Amino acid sequence: MDYSEKTIEMARLIAENCTSCKRCMKDCLFLQQYCQDPQKLFQQFLEEGLEPIIPYSCMLCGRCSVVCPLQLKLDEAFLAIRQDLIKDGLPLKELKSVEWHQKLSTSRLFSAVNRGDKK
Ligand code: SF4
Ligand code: SF4
Secondary structure, eight states: OOOOHHHHHHHHHHHHHOOOOOGGGTTOHHHHHHOSOHHHHHHHHHHHOOOTHHHHHOOOOOHHHHHOTTOOOHHHHHHHHHHHHHHTSOSOGGGHHHHHHHHHHTOGGGOOOOOSOOO
16 A cells, blocks of 8 residues: 555654653543554554554544644544545445445435425
């Protein structure tokens, strides 16, 4: 898997600056479940990548960047990883239903247009 330069740079910023204070982990069940701390997680990403379930489990709520003393943006990094993964095809079978929903909900077959000009 080839990640973009932008994604690598975001991950490197976290891996090199995170002090492992774990302030961001206090209220984040996702981080508590998937990592010892963000520094180690992003170091692991740089060395060997991550299972797609990990970046896809982040809620992208942004709370971590609010409480982080360094304002490290974990949510933006997880989103960037997701954007790279999806370019390579569906990274998770669970996303199949999302793909179908998007195809069907924009299909003319299932779309109704009410212009409001008929009684
Ligand atoms: S954006 Fe992701 S990592 Fe940050 S607090 Fe929310 S769920 Fe946790
Ligand atoms: S709050 Fe910031 S510095 Fe502390 S562990 Fe989380 S990402 Fe690292």
